[in-house]
Amino acid sequence: MMELDPTDKPRWEAGPLDDQPEEWQPTLFNDRMNKLKDKVAAFICEREVREVAFNVFAQFRTLGWEAALNFYDKDNKNLFMNEIPEWMATLTCTKYERLSQMKLTGTVNGIEVEMLFDTLRKLAKYDCLHARDYTIPSLDDLLIKPESHPRWNDILIALFLSGTFSGTLYRRNLKIEAKLLLTICILNVKPRRGDKQEVRYPEIPVLYSLLHGSPRFPIQYLIMNHVWICRNKVGRSIIPYFRIITGLLKQFKAITSEDRGAPKRNKPFDIRRMGVGWTYDESERYHKLKLEGQRWRALKVDARELLLGEEDEPESEDEPPEWG
Incomplete structure (x- = not known):
């Protein structure tokens, strides 16, 4: 040298x-x-x-992530x-x-x-599947090429609460499913520290792809x-x-x-300990999360099959359809 x-x-x-x-x-x-x-x-x-604790794998499998x-x-x-x-x-x-x-x-x-x-x-x-053929949408793609990618505004509507995505994109305004996925993304997909109050532009198409299974691009x-x-x-x-x-x-x-x-200690991600503001509960078949008035539930990976004629447990009125 x-x-x-x-x-x-x-x-x-x-x-x-x-x-x-x-x-x-x-x-x-x-x-x-x-x-x-x-x-x-x-x-x-x-x-x-x-x-075994939390079925978020389906979204990641779809993208090959x-x-x-x-x-x-x-x-x-x-x-x-x-x-x-x-x-x-x-x-x-x-x-x-x-x-x-x-x-x-x-x-x-x-x-x-x-x-x-x-x-x-x-x-x-x-x-593992056709990664070389994927493309990552640019901002121009999302704004002016809706025939090949979803429009930017449609992506924001899918991720954020109504009326909250003009100007600065704040994490608190995400729908609860997107908040949960963002928590995992900033640990594993695009790790970062710093200010976590805002959602950064590169995280937006990642969150949308995880929720919808497309656009597909290589991790x-x-x-x-x-x-x-x-x-x-x-x-x-x-x-x-x-x-x-x-x-x-x-x-x-x-x-x-x-x-x-x-x-260096390294604890697995635990849906039961999501941090300040999150409330976790569970039933026989479902994981349940609550945050700032939003509710979400996911079928447990090892949930038993319903018996013939048995009805599933009802959802509360403000609880979206189960995910996973």
């Missing part, structure tokens, strides 16, 4: 990291991470969502605080014309580690694009997909069984 003169170090105050001199990019990335008061909190570890809920590295108690930032700091992104051609490459312990569609498929069954691209943005944008001081990146580094033997990381 070439020796760098500290007096030549550029300032990274705006613009993408890959606009900075290549030899300084790892240093600038590490400088940003080292400024954090709680560096461990910057590592966002995906949460396991157990199907099921692995986002159940992929985990067996060694999920170790946080590799040196190897993972080293990979993020040294990342490069190849130019690509199709989503399936995107590739991120970083170096750990002298080993080149690639993240691309095929290496992610070796970790888990991401988007591999969502993962790689989000990793690249978190590495490359000056204000994104997080390292997402801790479990995925750990599995990738082990796939390339950049981390071996002899390496030990710092301990």
Whole structure:
């Protein structure tokens, strides 16, 4: 490695990291991470969502995203605080014309580690059906091409309470099903910290697709694009997909069984403990959630079949049809 003169170090105050001199990019990335008061909190570890407890898998299966809920590295108690930032700091992104051609490459312990569609498929069954043919709708697609994608306004109507989606899109105004899915999305699909009061634009088509099963686009691209943005944008001081990146580094033997990381707790997602404002209840057949006057219920995965002539339990008047 070439020796760098500290007096030549550029300032990274705006613009993408890959606009900075290549030899300084790892240093600038590490400088940003080292400024954090709680560096461990910057590592966002995906949460396991157990199907036996909560049937959200059907929506993810439709899109080919099921692995986002159940992929985990067996060694999920170790946080590799040196190897993972080293990979993020040294990342490069190849130019690509199709989503399936995107590739991120970083170096750990002298080993080149690639993240691309095929290496992610070796970790888990991401988007196994025709992923290369999917496209992610742009804002122009959603606004002016309703023949190929739903219109932006129709998407907002599907996700938000009536009259609440002009101007800033607030999380509190989502319909309860979309709020529940957003909770999982910001843990596993597009992990983030920061202000969670607003719904960000890139999350909108993701939520709509999960509710309706289309438009279909590859989660591999969502993962790689989000990793690249978190590495490359000056204000994104997080390292997402801790479990995925750990599995990738082990796939390339950049981390071996002899390496030990710092301990990190990782509790599975629990619908019974959704946080402030959520109320959970259950009956013999259903999970039930309530939040800010909205009600939702889902049939339990292991619910017994109704007997011949037996009526299902009635829904309350303000309870929407069951989901799942």
